[in-house]
Amino acid sequence: MADYKIGTRSSQLAVAQTQAAAQLIEALGHRVELVTMETKGDRVLDRALHQVGGKGLFTEELERALLNDTIDLAVHSLKDLPTQLAPGLEIGAYVLPEDRRDVVLAGMPLSEWRxxxxxxxxxxxxxxxLRHFWPEIEVKPIRGNLQTRAAKWHQGQVDGLVLAAAGVIRMGWENQITQYLDPLVMVPSPGQGILAIEAAHHRTDLRELLAAINDVRSERIAIMERAVLDELGGGCQVPLGAFAEWVDVDRLRLTAHVASVDGGVLLRETVESSSREAESVGRAVGRKLREQGALALIQTQEG
Ligand SMILES: NCc1[nH]cc(CCC(=O)O)c1CC(=O)O
Incomplete structure (x- = not known):
């Protein structure tokens, strides 16, 4: 009998991530069991993600299982979690930060594309x-898990892919990376590269375990980046990049970009602050982006 049941999406990436998180718990002497579930985001593959819509596209089924104690914990890519979790749920630990940048998988770096x-x-x-910084490149929406997207590239449907380094590395495909994009230009998604362990609020018995595996420095980064997102509506389908990095032992620098989908408009904010103020400073940046008109940009995209 396992001590803890850990829920995960069934994709290869999700399972790899969950196994890595499970090892943190096993290292503390516990036995764990993985429970795989398919989510709406995995099933609906014929539409772009923002058209499938809804918050928590990749998380709903797992959250239900947490609430009714079918599983004890669920592991997610933090960037797939909306800022407002379903009632009764919380992020108990932020773990295993991986490279946080976006990468290009292609024959050559973007600067050499025709x-x-x-x-x-x-x-x-x-x-x-991409449309803003590399306007001569054509952008093709493509869906599916990482294997499907890689296959579409290998079949020549696109000349290359832009993905999260973290996912590519966790799949063991690091040797296919052509270029790491500058995170101050191609600003990553809030939380990208960090794993979140989600638990039900009522499971006070898990608090000690979660505190033992939590990575405090990733938590600070996550809180700052997600505060920006929360001020802009909180969903995962906002064309927002928010990237916080340590510039001193207790100081964070936050860079945030919001773009119109056609790439014509790009709003930017950068700020440095004490890590203790991560949340309030993140919110202030979100508000500044709103004052610059970020919500109008975001709303145009839904039509
Ligand atoms: N939306 C899918 C998704 N969710 C998390 C990752 C990558 C891993 C991470 O960011 O932690 C990916 C793939 C991608 O964006 O290329």
């Missing part, structure tokens, strides 16, 4: 930032 070459991405944020 006009009209096509980059495949499933992310509204990547599409908008």
């Amino acid at each position: 006009p009209g070459m096509a980059a495949g991405t499933s992310s509204l944020r990547r599409a908008a930032f």
Whole structure:
């Protein structure tokens, strides 16, 4: 009998991530069992992610299982979690930060692409930032798990892919990475590269375990980046990049970009602060982006 049941999406990436998180718990002397579940985000593959819509597209089934104690913990890519979790749930630990940048998988770096070459991405944020910074490159929306996207590239449907380094590395595909994009230009998604362990609020028996594996420095970063997102509506389908990095033992620098989907407009904010103020400073940046018109940009995209 396992001590803890850990829920995960069934994709290869999700399972790899969950196994890595499970090892942290096993290292403390506990036995764990993985429970795989398919989510709506995995099933609906014929529409772009922002069209499938709804918060928690990749998380709903797991959250229900947490609430009724079918599983004890669920592991998610933090960036797939909305800022407002379903009632009764919380992020108990932030773990295993991986490279937080976006990467290009292609024959050559973006600067060498010829006009009209096509980059495949499933992310509204990547599409908008690509259009802004590399307007001569064509952006093709593509869906599916990482294997499916890689297959579409290998079949020549696109000339390359733009993905999260973290996912590519966790799949063991590091040797396919052509280029790491500058996170101050192609600003990553809030929480990208960090894993979140979600638990039900009523499971006070798990608090000690979660505190023991929590990575406090990742937690600070996550709180700051997600505060920006929360001020802008909180969903995962906002063309927002928010990236916090340590610039001193207790200081964080936050960079945030919001773009229109056509790439025509790009709003930017950068700020440095004590890590203790991560949340309030993140919120202030979110409000500044709103004052610059971020919500109008975001709303145009839904039509
Ligand atoms: N939206 C899918 C998703 N969710 C998390 C990752 C990568 C891993 C991470 O960011 O932690 C990916 C793939 C991608 O964006 O390329």
